[in-house]
Amino acid sequence: MLLLGAGPHAALADSIADKVEVCTRCHGQVGKPTDKSIPVIWGQQAGYIYIQLRDFKRGDRKNEIMQRIASGFEKDDMLAIAQYFSQKPWPDLGQPRSPKDVAERALSAEHSVGCTGCHLDHFQGDSTVPRLAGQSHEYLTKTMNDFRTRARGNNPGMTDLMLATPPDDITALAQYLAGL
Ligand code: HEC
Ligand code: HEC
CATH class of the missing domain: 1.10.760.10 (Cytochrome c-like domain)
Known part of the structure; x- marks a missing residue:
């Protein structure tokens, strides 16, 4: 029973790990974006991440790269990806306190x-x-x-x-x- 239950969950976890692999190229291996103009998504709010992916896919939020990436996802993928990143710790970018x-x-x-x-x-x-x-x-x-x-x-x-x-x-x- 337990083993039967683990099957689909393990498969889902694998497919999410595959889907988020590409994100690390820009949003970073440990949550620190590779470029200063790229936003942090580790530890971001899940509902917000989901809405952005949805809006990129719809073209309501325009960004060529993110539109191309999000267009490959269905709603369930976006919800799972949003959960995945929201549960990561927010990285410290080491930016100075403002004067x-x-x-x-x-x-x-x-x-x-x-x-x-x-x-x-x-x-x-x-x-x-x-x-x-x-x-x-x-x-x-x-x-x-x-x-x-x-x-x-x-x-x-x-x-x-x-x-x-x-x-x-x-x-x-x-x-x-x-x-x-
Ligand atoms: C080639 C670089 C690149 C890759 C790969 C990439 N992103 Fe992005 N992402 C960006 C850039 C640049 C922006 C900012 C777009 C803008 O300025 O509107 C962004 C914005 C976002 C945002 C909006 C964040 C916010 O604070 O509004 C989310 C969510 C996001 N990306 C998720 C992902 C996910 C999930 C993946 C992997 C499936 C991914 N990105 C892969 C470059 C990338
Ligand atoms: C009435 C509610 C409300 C108020 C007041 C508000 N915001 Fe927002 N803000 C939002 C929502 C909702 C979003 C997400 C928009 C989306 O889904 O793209 C957002 C998005 C943002 C973003 C984009 C973050 C990202 O990761 O891309 C920034 C920056 C921001 N707000 C700054 C501010 C600042 C600064 C103020 C005050 C001067 C402010 N907001 C006042 C509701 C609000």
Whole structure:
């Protein structure tokens, strides 16, 4: 009985290990991306990872590489891959804490928008809301500006918030969040 039960689970585990092999090339062997502009996905919220893979596949979030990769996955694969990465430990990218003036600017932008209302007190995220704390500095800058210009168009709510946030505040927020 036990052995019979183990079969399909072992097979599923194998196929997930095969499917995530390719990810390490960019998102890193131990969760540290190979390039500073590539986001951390180890320890990211499962619901959020799933939605991004779905949006890349649909073309709602545009990125040639990720679209090509996600197009090969069905919903069940995406859910399993999201679970897999969410259970890994978040890597320490060793990014410096932001200086006091930058932190003050970021926190004042945070207070006026209320980022932590959704991203939570330590910017750890939950469910479909992503963790931002300790995310790659370059990537945070890029993706917030992508929301602003609608190059990233998969969440109109975040676009509206970024349009209401002055560019200098976005710069400060990226530096502050990366250093958390
Ligand atoms: C050739 C490099 C490359 C490979 C291989 C790759 N990715 Fe990515 N991935 C990227 C880049 C670059 C981005 C950022 C895209 C952007 O700026 O919008 C990204 C973004 C993502 C995001 C969104 C993260 C966020 O914070 O919004 C997820 C989730 C993701 N990748 C998952 C995966 C998974 C799962 C695999 C393997 C099945 C994989 N990626 C393979 C380069 C890659
Ligand atoms: C009303 C809720 C809400 C508020 C307020 C909010 N966010 Fe978000 N944010 C989200 C959601 C949901 C997503 C995921 C969007 C998606 O699925 O692509 C997101 C995505 C992001 C991302 C992309 C992360 C990644 O890995 O690609 C960044 C960066 C971000 N938010 C920064 C901020 C900042 C900075 C503030 C405050 C100035 C803020 N958000 C306020 C809900 C919110």
